[in-house]
Amino acid sequence: MTQNTSPTLCSDQTAELIAWHTDVTETATSEFDAAETLSTRLGSHVNVDGTVTIGFWTPELTEADVPEADVYLELYTPTGSVDLTTDETAAFDRHQVPVRQHEDYTWAVVDNVSAGTRQQLGTLYQLVYKRPTPGEALARESDLGDEEWGVIPDPLADSVPFGVYAPSEIYDMQHLQANRADRDYFASIGTDAERVATSEDDGLPRVDPAVSMLEIHPGTATEAGSLGGLARKYETIGEKLQTGEALTPAERNFVGYDAIQLMPTEPITQNPDLHDYWTPQQLDRSTDAQSIEVKIGNPEMINWGYDIVVSAFSATNPAILESNRPDELVDFIAACHNLPEPIKVVFDIALGHADNGSIPLLSEHFFEGPGMYGKHLDYTEPTVRAILLELQRRKMDLGADGIRVDGAQDFRYWDPEREEMIHDDAYLAKMDAITQEVAGTEYRPWMIYEDGRPWPQEDWELASTYRTLIEQHPHAFQWSPVTFAHNTPALLTFWATKWWRVKEVAEFGSQWITGVANHDTIRRGTQTEVGDAWNAPQENPHLAETLPETLNEAYNSPAATMLFYCFMPGVPMDFVGANMRSPWGFIRDTDPAWNVKVVAEEAYLVDWQIPDDVYGDDRFFGGLKSLGFTEKDDLRMFIRALLSAVDLTDYDLDAIATVLSTLETPFGKEITADDLETFAYAWMEDIHHYANLSHWADEQDDERTAFDLAVREFRHERPWLRSDIDHEGNEAYGYRHPTNGTVLYYGLRESPDGDEQLLFAANMEGPPIEVSPEILADEIADLPTDGWEPALAAPAVATGADRDSVTLGNVQSIVWRRSL
Template identity: 55%
Template sequence: MFVAEHIQLLTGPTEDLCEWHRQRREKHDDDFEVAKEIVSRLGAHYRDGVAEIGFWTPEIVKDGVPHDDVYLEVLTPTESVEVFDDGVDQQTIEVRRDRLPIYREGEYHWAVVEGMQPGTREQFGALYQLVYRQDGEWHTIQDPLAYSVPFGVFGPAELIDLETLDAERSDREYFQTLGTDEEPIPTNEDDGLPRIDPATSMVEIHPGTATENGSLGGLARRYERIGEKLRSDETLTAGEHIHLGYDAIQLMPIEPITEHRDNHDFWRVEGERVAPQGGETAELIAEQPDLINWGYDIVIRAFSAPNPAILETGRPHELVDFIAACHDLPDPIRVVFDIALGHAEGRADELLNSEFIEGPGMYGLELDYLHPVVRAIVLDLQRRKMDFGADGIRVDGAQDFKYHDPGPDELFHDDEFLAEMDAVTQEVGGTEYRPWMIYEDGRPWPRGDWELASTYRELIKQHPHSFQWSPITFAHNKPALLTFWASKWWRVFEVADFGENWITGVANHDTLRRGTQQPLPKGWEEDPINPYLGDDGPEIIDEAYDQPSTNMLLHCLLPGVPMDFLNANAHAPWSFMRDTDDLWNVKVVAEEDNVLDWHVPAELYDDERFFRRLKDLGIDERDDLDHFVHVLRDVGEATDWELEDMAATVEALGTPLDVETVTAEDLERFGEHWMADVNEFANLANWLDSLDEDRAEFMHRVREFRQDRPWLLEDIDVDGTEAFDYVHPVDGTVVYYGFRESPDGDEQILFVGNMEGPETTVEPTALDESIPESGWEVALASPGVESADTDSLSLDNGEAVVWTRQND
């Protein structure tokens, strides 16, 4: 156990650090170039037994806080601290509190400190924050560039020994061989560095519901176990099949997220603040952060750290372990980080200085990307997070990176900043590389005609190696709607014609959620649901987002990189789940008022495993809950979501809540219980054992078909020797078909699929004159297809066949 007997500021090294800072100013004329270098050394870096610590503090300078009233506060455990596990979720830790003087250089504060305890895999390290005294009161500044915030984003940062973390990772050879003849995955040279090539296919995963305890550690163990079974040729379960057939995983955001003002308080120090000479002890009451969130409600602060709510041990090492588990598989899987830096959640202004914030925006707060230091910090947050070992980066909402030009009074897309993001260099295991780059960009969204106007190609034109989300991947796509595959044909054809730099797929966190927000009509009404998908909501939604013909179209025919959603693969529920919102919680729940029709039949609501909290509120019947949440939405819209007015109206209309008088607090409590119960209900651990083994194995083979033919990434030559079309006239059933040939001409592929509609019969080889009449062998026939004859093929809704033909 490391316990420092004395923590002290090293004046000589600190003065050297300040001199280095001054030299950066002399080296560059451009403020942004200066900021990029200075920002790289902000935060806390443990090297050679000492900690270098830097803060950007314009608020202290602006407010005229005397230098002698600013200190670096260090909280050091005085005894061994257990890492969190399933049996330990709260600890009382004795800490020594030291306040150290700190040097000011312009708008920055610097310190080189001896004796700070670094955090390792086995133990927590010293916590640190900046404190200053103003008008007789003490204030705290947290490190925006921290690598670990074990007690939540509103708590202090932890010093981490990053060099040891990097040295211990089991996949160092994976990185050390990038760009060599021994590289485990293909790369291309990019300005002298290897840039990781695009994957062949990808699956999106929400860590919070992917395993029973919702942790990266649990996810790492799952992939380690899968790797063991693959090496020993053991039989895979259905729940393991749905994870395989991909060479990339896109994690939904894993950054620290906002917290509920009233319900979340994961750390506190009991005892009075110490005098500047320090040395006193205090008690740190620390809890494992227990947060429900889809990941996008970030506050920018500590973006460089993993979200502690998905770390079962509180150690950032879990993220490295998960990445290594993917890289160490017999066939390595790339890991893609979903980077949401285009906005900040509303509480971000409590954690960032005012220079960061430009003003309110659609999703909370907009950042001032034109400020040179803010610009540099955001880019360095990206670099630091990706240095945990990611292979790819997906930039969420790239169209949201904008700036206001007061001259013409217009907003412009900050493509220069997006280019800076593309140029960021990673270093892992001693190897420098650039990741596979993916942008989600729907410009000119939010302009009213964006669905027609967006080309989804603006950033591909600027960065030809990059990928963008395709037009069928965005949230507004709802494959459960009748005529989806007919009305979206023009966009699907674009995928076929020039979609080789697109991420394709109709199942992801956005599309599945939007699908469950759609009303489930009982008949042929406006926006009718496709009745051929199933007999009830759960059957329809499961089939719509995991339909054999859809998966076979995407993986066996269309270009680009198909992406699926693990929750859809598992036929697991999905909804908008977060317990971090103390302002719009009830509104968010009410807008999910259709989710019960899609995912929760009465027998599942009655199951004693589920919805325990809502039942404790007195809502014993599924239909009572369904009626109440629909009423809540109507009342909310009528009262403009004023909770006091909503409570009074709900009481007058009648409520299943077991209370004498409905209050605003009752509605808040209902929303919180809803979120917790739905999050528990959606956990994949509830659904993996109920998957159909044959179907899961078949879908795995569909994805393996793609893995065996990476050339399918390329566009279909629709104007030449290949074909992609649908059967004319539709006549009640939408049948897609396509014909492709490998680049060297040794293999041909024929796909025919009933995308929606009743059973129909076609003659596959007569669909296009380019299709050879003979020599075809069945490669894949979806479950239910009785005969895959190329002369006469009958297909029901969702069924498809893929044939291959070998050319000698």
């Protein structure tokens, strides 16, 4: 940008843009086809000549007859360097630039603005308009701005350094892509002749499925709690692998996989009463130019990632960016791609709903109505449909190898003729059809759907096949029923009662993601009621002596790990928190009132996740202790009472406060709704800190982490195990009946070339049991009993050449190998 030169509208180039728009709409075969093309130009795009094209879809302005002369592109250009890593007051030149409206769109090509890069903050922008009636919102339940002016943020922004409720940043995405460190990786995808030859009909290569996968929450995976921290972790691991240096036990928990699934990295809602990262001082929109100071903040939001607002979906959540630069996500991807054994990166795409925090950010046309998780999106609106697909394309173009579609069963719409909700499989097919282009290579990603339809129907867990989308898209994968269902393997008889679902994995699980530990199942386990009532779920007494140890054993047991890695078909997935045996809970700070309900549902986490001696550790629970909850028993009593009061009062905060005021609590005799909100935020903040894996790195067991890594390596040496059990060949599987108190799983696998057989046995839960090839011959017809040698066993299992049999304790397992 030229010094002291104000941003201006490039009239001729804007006119050319509108002419292009006109041609698109006149030649398109449908409104959706036109919107698909138009959406590619929405948002901000840096042009070769340095100008920037900016486009908005603004049907609310059209419907309210807001004159073009009353609509402006508001631009904030920093006057000096800005430190994005801290809170400060920064100086900006604010300008208003006229725009051009055409149909339901607003366009502008502007000059004399700066584009953001890794090194600098670019010009910030948003659309503003004079309200026809002061104080009245346009076609929104709420919106941003003030009494006189309304604000429309950019839903297709590439960068939102101060959160989605602040102006977006013009960012030079072409510069980012040109300088990414994994360009050779993508070039190899395009030159893989075998992959191209076996690809889809259009000749594009599709990324191969992984052998195994690790799920990671960026906000708690490293001490930094950032994608930059994760990038450095994998760069360090890569250097050690390259030089042969031994990994630490904690580092082992991050390797042995050829794919990583990141929990959502999209911008999220933010607690409006606690967070404000963009506050202009003395803003005066009566003038088109102004030098102002803005109080800015480095976003620090606590969330598990699924409370997305859809707006700026193509950007990265600034709360997990320590540098507040989009490059940080690309750096992490490149660190994975450049390992001696490259790791694929899978994005978790959550476009099946929008948090209520999206209401002031998006046109009401985006919403069909209220939904289970906030707002249900209107997939039948042609432009909304096109924009959502464009947001997916841009997000994936950051360099992801695969896409996991969160809650595919939530992509539905109401059919008035049939008077029922219809699964929008046509939209899911559109998601599958999108191609990516990264570093000059066009490709199709590995496609994974989480689909539990007919969820939320009451019998969904019984009725769901988990195969609908695989049948529609034969190359696609789905989460398995054991993985998707809200499983709690810490409960007694889990492996007996879930056998019918495990059996399905054996029968047709080759395109399922398998395993029991993920972000959702562990927190569901912590929500299980703990009590002595005869009809209450019973924790498994065989696993451990305490509830926290029981939970750790359940989600990271040798038996379950070996079952899915050494025997079952599919792609096994672990959650890094389970590998680390660290705490995990429902971390989602959205707004003060809703937080109270969320925390109440976590009442039993106190028992499942917090050992008595750990609560007293000065490193943890500082916020709750400052409120007076110095003893774990006081916390347990209060939060259980809170849960009961939520149920009793139908979530009325004032009524809840009145009920709890009858108890003796650290808050004293009179509790207010504000007290409850303060408690909920302190809980969120403390649990988020408590769950950070850096606190548990030094507690990792050397033998156990070595075993877990060996199990993953066993799978990678035998990728053929992904195939379904072959009943026509020599393979078999089973579950011993009667159990006699012990749930014994067993099975036989044979390599496709006939060179190797594997014999598996696991005590999934229960008292110790003796096993051997001879004993298993009573369960598996025609099982050879000679030539077997132990290939891999749980650490506590004693094996040796002089042993005819081994004893498997609770959750212990073994696999024998036999050469043919």
